[in-house]
Amino acid sequence: MSWLTPQVIDILYAMFxxxxxxxxxxxxxxxxxxxxxxxxxxxxxxxxxNRVGPFGSLQLIADMIKIFFKEDWIxxxxxxKLFMLAPAIAMxxxxxxFMIIPITPGWGIADLNIGLLFxxxxxxxxxxxxxxxxxxSGNKYALLGAMRASAxxxxxxxxxxxxxxxxxxxxxxxxxxxxxxxxxxxxxxVPQFFGFCTFLIAGIAVTHxxxxxxxxxxxxxxxxxHIEFSSMKFGMFFIGEYVGMVLVSALIVxxxxxxxxxxxxxxxxxxxxxxxxxxxxxxxxxxxxxxPRYDRVMSFGWKVCLPLTLINLLVTxxxxxxxxxx
Amino acid sequence: MELxxxxxxxxxxxxxxxxxxxxxxxxxxxxxxxxxxAVAIVFFALGAPFAGAxxxxxxxxxxxxxxxxxxxxxxxxxxxVEQERLWLQARTWIxxxxxxxxxxGTLLVTLSAGDGGRMISxxxxxxxxxxxxxxxxxxxxxxLAAMLLLAGLVTASHVGRLPRDRRDDKKGGN
Numbered sequence: 001m002s003w004l005t006p007q008v009i010d011i012l013y014a015m016f017x018x019x020x021x022x023x024x025x026x027x028x029x030x031x032x033x034x035x036x037x038x039x040x041x042x043x044x045x046x047x048x049x050n051r052v053g054p055f056g057s058l059q060l061i062a063d064m065i066k067i068f069f070k071e072d073w074i075x076x077x078x079x080x081k082l083f084m085l086a087p088a089i090a091m092x093x094x095x096x097x098f099m100i101i102p103i104t105p106g107w108g109i110a111d112l113n114i115g116l117l118f119x120x121x122x123x124x125x126x127x128x129x130x131x132x133x134x135x136x137s138g139n140k141y142a143l144l145g146a147m148r149a150s151a152x153x154x155x156x157x158x159x160x161x162x163x164x165x166x167x168x169x170x171x172x173x174x175x176x177x178x179x180x181x182x183x184x185x186x187x188x189x190v191p192q193f194f195g196f197c198t199f200l201i202a203g204i205a206v207t208h209x210x211x212x213x214x215x216x217x218x219x220x221x222x223x224x225x226h227i228e229f230s231s232m233k234f235g236m237f238f239i240g241e242y243v244g245m246v247l248v249s250a251l252i253v254x255x256x257x258x259x260x261x262x263x264x265x266x267x268x269x270x271x272x273x274x275x276x277x278x279x280x281x282x283x284x285x286x287x288x289x290x291x292p293r294y295d296r297v298m299s300f301g302w303k304v305c306l307p308l309t310l311i312n313l314l315v316t317x318x319x320x321x322x323x324x325x326x
Numbered sequence: 327m328e329l330x331x332x333x334x335x336x337x338x339x340x341x342x343x344x345x346x347x348x349x350x351x352x353x354x355x356x357x358x359x360x361x362x363x364a365v366a367i368v369f370f371a372l373g374a375p376f377a378g379a380x381x382x383x384x385x386x387x388x389x390x391x392x393x394x395x396x397x398x399x400x401x402x403x404x405x406x407v408e409q410e411r412l413w414l415q416a417r418t419w420i421x422x423x424x425x426x427x428x429x430x431g432t433l434l435v436t437l438s439a440g441d442g443g444r445m446i447s448x449x450x451x452x453x454x455x456x457x458x459x460x461x462x463x464x465x466x467x468x469x470l471a472a473m474l475l476l477a478g479l480v481t482a483s484h485v486g487r488l489p490r491d492r493r494d495d496k497k498g499g500n
Contacts, residue, residue, distance in 0.1 A: 113375055118379060121387060131394050132352075135352060135398050147395065172454075173453075
């Protein structure tokens with residue numbers, strides 16, 4: 001057993017953590033598809049899927065069997081390479097972002113110096129999934145959806161970054177662990193309330209969740225950018241959306257709600273509870289809000305959210321400078 | 327780190343060749359995105375993760391999206407691919423190839439004169455160090471760049487505004 005040095009054990013343990021977090025993220029995304037439908041049913045006074053297994057608990061397995069065995073069809077007019085690449089980007093860029101999230105003091109994959117920027121980079125690359133998917137389909141509805149999605153994501157990513165700069169300024173670091181540790185006494189939701197509001201809105205918009213799902217609006221676009229995708233390719237877009245939801249919830253918890261911190265319960269439970277709360281919030285938003293018109297969404301982003309984040313950043317920096325010693 | 331540097335550089339070169347020789351505009355843009363990400367990896371390997379992250383966020387994540395966006399709106403079909411293929415004849419390669427060879431020669435001479443090994447494993451540059459440099463000695467340049475961007479913004483909003491008569495139409499239509 002000479003090769004089992006402490007270094008090798010460390011590496012194996014890190015790999016084990018990475019695989020567990022990866023599987024947990026994907027599984028949570030898959031489970032959320034069913035949980036969301038049940039919750040929507042509850043909030044909209046209907047049953048939702050309750051036929052498969054006790055209380056519909058096996059619905060997920062039924063869905064998976066169905067989606068795996070469907071014909072994986074590529075339209076003859078599609079651009080094959082990009083058509084196959086797009087779902088992979090959708091899934092991979094979001095999954096990679098889980099790398100920077102510190103789950104508990106001992107758990108987390110990468111402790112990057114530039115942590116938060118890595119998430120922005122991945123969110124930036126995620127746009128291409130929709131763009132290429134929509135273009136490669138060779139379908140005008142898909143193209144329209146892709147254009148809406150890219151314009152919307154670009155607009156909302158601008159202030160998504162700015163909304164978090166207040167947090168970064170107070171902590172003095174992009175590192176996620178340091179951000180969590182800086183919230184020891186006071187969660188950032190209090191001093192950065194407007195940052196939180198705008199980040200929540202931007203997070204919903206970037207994952208194309210309702211009420212910002214104009215890119216895939218069924219009524220006008222017949223499903224938008226993934227209209228031509230079938231079987232697991234559609235499945236990857238579909239699960240990718242829920243993985244994005246889990247990611248944004250986990251980020252909100254880490255950045256504004258003290259991450260794993262909390263009294264009595266172990267850190268992992270606190271992290272899971274807080275994340276679950278925001279996942280529920282995502283579903284509740286979908287259950288309760290109508291879908292606004294596309295141009296309203298764009299002008300809301302540029303005319304309300306962007307100025308708000310700029311003012312928030314200005315005030316935060318002024319307070320930091322006033323507080324600074326010397 | 328050296329391995330990452332050379333691999334990133336290799337991918338960047340190959341992807342950039344793909345950009346130039348590609349006939350399909352969207353595929354060329356995809357190659358360009360890959361090339362930019364490879365350059366970001368080179369930055370990471372050089373110990374400048376901040377620059378690497380910004381490279382992906384600004385170039386790959388924002389500017390290239392606009393490029394792809396415009397190319398998609400143009401709706402280029404098979405005709406554009408044929409035209410591009412016609413343009414990519416050996417005759418058109420001569421002058422650019424000579425110019426690039428001159429640049430390559432200069433680069434190789436400079437590299438062989440300097441100590442390349444020392445540059446790859448440099449110190450890690452933090453975001454704080456970058457910020458202090460930008461807003462310290464280079465403050466004037468940063469401010470000038472900001473003014474240039476503001477001018478661009480004002481120009482864009484002036485060019486993009488609706489004419490007076492059409493603006494009234496739109497208000498009525500809402």
